[in-house]
Amino acid sequence: MNQETQQGSAPLLDRSDVRVKHADTIGGTIGAFIDRVRSGDLGSLPVIVGLIIICTVFQSLNPVFLAPNNLVNLLFDCSTVGVISLGIVCILMVGEIDLSVGSVSGFSSALLGVLWVNSGWPVAVAIIVALVLGAAIGALYSFLFNRFGMPSFVSTLAGLLAWLGLQLYLLGSSGSINLPYGSPLVNFGQTLVMPDAVSYALAAIAGIVVFVTGYRTAARRRVAGLSASSLGRLLLQAAAVIVILEFIVYYLNQGRGVPWMFGLFVALCVIMNYALTRTKWGRSMTAVGGNREAARRAGINVRRIYLSAFVLCSTLAAAGGLLAAARLASASQQAGTGDVNLNAIAAAVIGGTSLFGGRGSAYSALLGIIVIQSIASGLTLLDLSSSLRYMITGAVLAIAVIVDSLARRSRLSHGRA
Amino acid sequence: MPESDRQDSAPGERVLSLRGVSKHFGAVSALTDVDLDVHAGEVVALVGDNGAGKSTLVKVLAGVHQPSSGTITFAGKEVVLADPATALGLGIATVFQDLALCENLDVVANIFLGRELNPPRLDEVSMEIRAWTLLNELSARIPSVREPVASLSGGQRQTVAIARSLLTEPKLILLDEPTAALGVAQTAEVLDLIERVRARDLGVIMISHNMEDVRAVADRIVVLRLGRNNGEFGPDASNQELVAAITGADENSVSRRATRRRSQQAPEARP
Ligand SMILES: Nc1ncnc2c1ncn2[C@@H]1O[C@H](COP(=O)(O)OP(=O)(O)O)[C@@H](O)[C@H]1O
Numbered sequence: 170m171n172q173e174t175q176q177g178s179a180p181l182l183d184r185s186d187v188r189v190k191h192a193d194t195i196g197g198t199i200g201a202f203i204d205r206v207r208s209g210d211l212g213s214l215p216v217i218v219g220l221i222i223i224c225t226v227f228q229s230l231n232p233v234f235l236a237p238n239n240l241v242n243l244l245f246d247c248s249t250v251g252v253i254s255l256g257i258v259c260i261l262m263v264g265e266i267d268l269s270v271g272s273v274s275g276f277s278s279a280l281l282g283v284l285w286v287n288s289g290w291p292v293a294v295a296i297i298v299a300l301v302l303g304a305a306i307g308a309l310y311s312f313l314f315n316r317f318g319m320p321s322f323v324s325t326l327a328g329l330l331a332w333l334g335l336q337l338y339l340l341g342s343s344g345s346i347n348l349p350y351g352s353p354l355v356n357f358g359q360t361l362v363m364p365d366a367v368s369y370a371l372a373a374i375a376g377i378v379v380f381v382t383g384y385r386t387a388a389r390r391r392v393a394g395l396s397a398s399s400l401g402r403l404l405l406q407a408a409a410v411i412v413i414l415e416f417i418v419y420y421l422n423q424g425r426g427v428p429w430m431f432g433l434f435v436a437l438c439v440i441m442n443y444a445l446t447r448t449k450w451g452r453s454m455t456a457v458g459g460n461r462e463a464a465r466r467a468g469i470n471v472r473r474i475y476l477s478a479f480v481l482c483s484t485l486a487a488a489g490g491l492l493a494a495a496r497l498a499s500a501s502q503q504a505g506t507g508d509v510n511l512n513a514i515a516a517a518v519i520g521g522t523s524l525f526g527g528r529g530s531a532y533s534a535l536l537g538i539i540v541i542q543s544i545a546s547g548l549t550l551l552d553l554s555s556s557l558r559y560m561i562t563g564a565v566l567a568i569a570v571i572v573d574s575l576a577r578r579s580r581l582s583h584g585r586a
Numbered sequence: 587m588p589e590s591d592r593q594d595s596a597p598g599e600r601v602l603s604l605r606g607v608s609k610h611f612g613a614v615s616a617l618t619d620v621d622l623d624v625h626a627g628e629v630v631a632l633v634g635d636n637g638a639g640k641s642t643l644v645k646v647l648a649g650v651h652q653p654s655s656g657t658i659t660f661a662g663k664e665v666v667l668a669d670p671a672t673a674l675g676l677g678i679a680t681v682f683q684d685l686a687l688c689e690n691l692d693v694v695a696n697i698f699l700g701r702e703l704n705p706p707r708l709d710e711v712s713m714e715i716r717a718w719t720l721l722n723e724l725s726a727r728i729p730s731v732r733e734p735v736a737s738l739s740g741g742q743r744q745t746v747a748i749a750r751s752l753l754t755e756p757k758l759i760l761l762d763e764p765t766a767a768l769g770v771a772q773t774a775e776v777l778d779l780i781e782r783v784r785a786r787d788l789g790v791i792m793i794s795h796n797m798e799d800v801r802a803v804a805d806r807i808v809v810l811r812l813g814r815n816n817g818e819f820g821p822d823a824s825n826q827e828l829v830a831a832i833t834g835a836d837e838n839s840v841s842r843r844a845t846r847r848r849s850q851q852a853p854e855a856r857p
Pocket residue numbers: 611614615616634635636637638639640641642643
């Protein structure tokens with residue numbers, strides 16, 4: 170399995186320094202992982218541990234918690250705020266914040282109701298208008314930020330009020346607009362699930378894609394004289410992905426099945442992850458979040474990066490609002506208020522995206538929102554009031570931020586930034 | 587060895603020419619009416635005391651700061667260096683004194699920052715190979731190019747910053763105290779590299795406090811003092827002359843010691 174032995178005596182280009190430990194065996198990989206965690210590079214470890222604790226506690230209090238259909242419902246609920254949270258990941262990557270995502274989502278759901286139901290526009294046009302206005306809101310924030318140096322904290326706090334006002338104005342005295350039951354949009358938000366075969370196939374494809382990309386990279390690296398992961402490890406990795414995903418899909422298919430809406434959310438996460446880690450744009454986002462001046466001196470158009478981050482964030486917030494309207498089959502004055510804002514931000518942070526910028530992953534939105542929705546769902550099953558839910562979610566957020574700060578301090582002292 | 591190179595390479599055409607460049611930060615005049623010329627295949631050393639304005643001059647040329655007045659002519663055309671991207675686009679590469687690396691990115695990502703290969707689907711393998719090639723040319727002692735830059739020592743970071751500036755073939759390289767954090771072998775390596783860069787007919791501006799390094803590679807030594815030009819010397823200028831120009835005083839410990847030494851050697855010549 171070890172590259173050095175396969176290649177004979179010629180040292181690989183990236184393995185010539187004898188001071189560096191390289192994890193070439195399975196045992197070595199585990200050892201390297203432990204080292205990384207101890208130095209504060211936690212990745213998604215805390216959130217997975219947290220999720221296991223939450224599931225154990227709620228399952229022992231109420232056995233319905235892990236029932237397939239409860240989980241399916243949970244995934245429907247996750248998708249709406251999850252999409253908003255994905256936008257928060259973007260804005261946190263560059264070290265800024267958007268506090269108005271809840272209001273933007275509420276505004277866009279109100280817009281959908283007014284344009285589609287009250288004015289009779291085609292639903293697709295109403296959706297596009299809502300998304301475009303969401304993008305325009307982000308463009309406005311980035312204009313204020315780039316042009317006047319207005320801190321995003323302030324401009325989006327102002328936005329929080331302004332868009333809420335606009336939402337209330339649009340809905341007028343009626344206060345809420347019901348979306349037609351049975352329409353494709355409402356079905357998408359409430360009932361549509363993948364056929365079993367499709368969900369199994371998608372889970373398998375995910376594993377195959379992991380293997381094929383890994384294999385291609387390894388082959389190229391080997392040809393170029395760089396160290397590469399062995400076939401065994403790649404196969405093991407792909408097998409693990411397939412087994413885990415197929416098991417989850419199997420379990421959900423015991424109930425209603427995998428919601429298409431959740432599929433959309435996961436697809437957005439995958440695309441965002443690719444964009445953040447494999448494109449020049451993503452590299453620039455990370456650089457701006459890590460050291461804005463260094464990014465500028467490297468010739469990166471920093472303003473355009475901020476523009477893209479703000480626009481993506483509020484567009485995804487608008488998209489989340491549309492999904493929420495579909496989920497509830499209504500556009501109401503309550504949409505986007507309450508804990509939506511904080512849940513979206515908390516999810517990204519709980520999932521491991523740093524508030525300090527330059528560090529995070531699209532999947533943190535996915536993991537974080539599952540944690541938050543699990544708490545909400547578990548407490549609802551226990552018939553506990555929302556007062557307790559707020560307090561517990563607040564505590565979880567505080568813990569996540571403390572973990573983030575401690576991990577950051579540890580990373581700094583271990584030279585991992 | 588540097589001496590022989592220098593004699594047979596006549597300076598090429600003018601790459602860069604500054605006329606009357608000034609830069610004010612509020613009430614502070616960091617640069618006042620500075621003139622500077624750099625030719626192709628020429629190494630110009632910029633020396634001066636702390637706070638003389640050397641880094642400010644480099645930042646003006648890198649597009650980081652905009653000059654308050656004055657003109658910059660690059661490759662025969664008057665240019666406005668409105669931002670770093672413009673300067674990079676013209677072919678001015680810079681190693682900043684405050685290194686300007688992203689600590690959260692790894693070595694490869696830092697070297698290629700802003701100039702990544704294949705933007706829609708980053709070509710990590712090619713970038714890693716190129717990074718290793720550049721670093722090996724500099725005899726860098728970097729354990730792994732996939733570690734975040736935060737884990738590197740000062741000297742290693744400096745090497746990464748230098749490798750960055752050599753990535754694209756620039757016309758002019760600005761090195762702001764490139765050897766300040768380097769060990770003996772690496773300093774020699776960097777000076778060697780400056781020689782090689784000059785041989786490729788690029789212009790080089792090097793800032794250093796080490797007069798020995800300066801004399802080893804420079805074709806011309808330009809002195810800044812309190813933000814103004816304060817003399818221009820050949821590489822054979824004496825330490826005393828340089829120190830006098832840098833500090834603006836003839837009377838200091840270096841010149842006194844030089845005088846003492848001369849007077850100790852002199853008696854034999856005297857009757
Ligand atoms: N960004 C800045 N804002 C205000 N003053 C500055 C700035 N950069 C440099 N200066 C001032 O300009 C002068 C020259 O600094 P610098 O160019 O860094 O000197 P050095 O020759 O040591 O590199 C100093 O007096 C410094 O205080």
